[in-house]
Amino acid sequence: MNEPTGRRTRVAVVFGGRSSEHAISCVTAGSVLKALDRERYDVIPIGIAPDGRWVLEADDPDRHAIKGPDQLPSVDADRAPVTLSRTASGAGIVVSDPTAPPRELGDVDVVFPLLHGPWGEDGTIQGMLEMAGVRYVGAGVLASAVSMDKAYMKVVLAAAGLPVLPWTTVTAREWAKDPAAVRERVAELGYPAFVKPARGGSSIGISKAHTEDELADAVESALLHDPKVLIEVSAEGAREIECGVLESLDGGVDTTVPAEIRITGDHEFYDFEAKYLPEEATELDVPAHLPDATAAELRALAARAFQAVGCEGLARVDFFLMPDGSLMVNELNTMPGFTPLSMFPQMWAATGLDYPSLVDRLITLATQRDTGLR
Template sequence: MNETTGPSPTQRTRVAVVFGGRSSEHAISCVTAGSVLSALDRDVYEVIPVGIAPDGRWVLEADDPERLRISGPGQLPAVDGDRPGVTLARTGAGAGLTISEPSAPPRALGEVDVVLPLLHGPWGEDGTIQGMLEMAGVRYVGAGVLASAVSMDKAYMKVVLAAAGLPVMESTTVTEREWRADPDAVLAGAAELGYPLFVKPARGGSSIGIGKAHDAEGLAEAIENALVHDPKILVEVSAEGGREVECGVLETLDGGVETSVPAEIRITGEHEFYDFAAKYLPEEHTELDVPARIPTEVTARMQELAARAFRAVGGEGLARVDFFLMPDGSLVVNELNTMPGFTPLSMFPRMWAASGLEYGALVDRLLRLALQRGTGLR
């Protein structure tokens, strides 16, 4: 394989499925990988599972989707960092994998045709691995360096979306340095937005570290909790009364963009918002409408805004765009995810299934998009 020709049509395409990572979303990345590994057609693809342990070690993981499932509350999967180490390095024409073990000399696994980086959060979804893959000259699924970085940082994402004329919620950014230096000033400034407020790690996901504050005491607690996950946080106006509706975006093989039917998430039980437990643990926490029960004209407007948001950040491959449908019928873009989850409960594959593109075909489409796209400036 090389950067311009891709794999021969007579051989299986070699896919390195990379998952895990150093972020707090490590377990969710593993769950996503388990679902994808189960879906890949082994007659078409030769699959190499590559795990990144929480400490950053790259290992050759077992091709065992069952081990990568959530088995219950507090029982989250993780990459086995004791497995043989693996490195990805530039070869003459592309990039190859090498296995290293303490008791044996390095062993080449051969070149890789395409990488499927199923990493969520910093050190994966934020442009870091995308930059490494660009340097190695290997194709990969999803957004490039800039789009990944901008979309990972909620503060900068809002700047880009607002500059493109897209509606976003009012917010302010707080750094850990500002909070430690003068917490009273931070609380006073944030309060000007008006309670209730949401506090989010600026570069986090999977609803980890998110809190809702109704007063100054709750805001201080939410800020401390969010800072555990990121030294930069976003304090945002709560979309009170807003319905959480999402829309999938997918590139077409001819360079166009298409959007899925929207889906709505309704929270039940004790959950005040779509937190980690509601998102990934047993489904009695949420009710999902796929497609969403919204007027046809709202669907059309949401799909148009989703495509505009995708273009605004320079998206490639796929994205999930999250909206608030406000009580007055207006739409506000909440965020854009360049590598949405592919777990059995994830909305992105559900929306595309409802749009006529089943899970296996969706994964295949993403790989074919990556294979026809070269690396480098484009």
């Protein structure tokens, strides 16, 4: 790693954010803060409160953990505000504590944006960091925006020849003006259908409409999180398989062994509670029990999806393994979760890259990549 002479690499871990995935971002940050080697890195934890305020957060991984269904972590908006300032050598962090003069924390070498959902994973913070001339972990502006928007992601993947499920999109204006036309399009797709916020994550706002009678409630629920909704055919009887993708240090692409999520409790699909609450009945097979040929095909498709959207750094590509043995790309996540229950680090561990090494590699990739058009 090309570290600055005379000091540790300064990493700003940015988390929280304004999206509905605020709490999950905090949990992810806690795991990364715990994994960072303090002999190699000077760590600055920066929280973005739900109202958008940037603050100097506690460097305390345990504070950012889920304590229970009603005890989700959140950034403390009352902490000292921070700003990102342009300097002659890059960008620095300035702390503006009301009780003391502003103080500089020094230049930042790389930002680790652990933000899930809109206003973070969608290219917005990536664009800000590009303008500030700061290196950062993960995909750039376009790949982040395309991958965040499930409708456009499907357009790009389909154009690249990758298999995706049939879908339609609905806007809040269209739903209010002509719901009958929406019902007609969904009827052509067929029931059951999944109704999702187009730019959401962590299964927040997702419903399964089994009949037309359930469609209205499902659309209204999704619209609470996003004025654009994706409705797609339900992959009935399919297995949910995931694959991690990571840039290699020589510019290539590496993939993990595939892993499978199995829901064994009362959840009809992989919803928020099944994903993040430990007491829920979710079983993970890492690696998944697949024929060698299917696993190889899935890993190749994951690499193709990563390249199709112009991704950088990391991604988790989710698939449906259909009953007939065919594979469908479900979605691509440019900042997958790093929580203790998250599949991305588990898949890399099963492939031979442990959690601290995974974090190190992502930071190394970021420090080696210039900002600007690429």
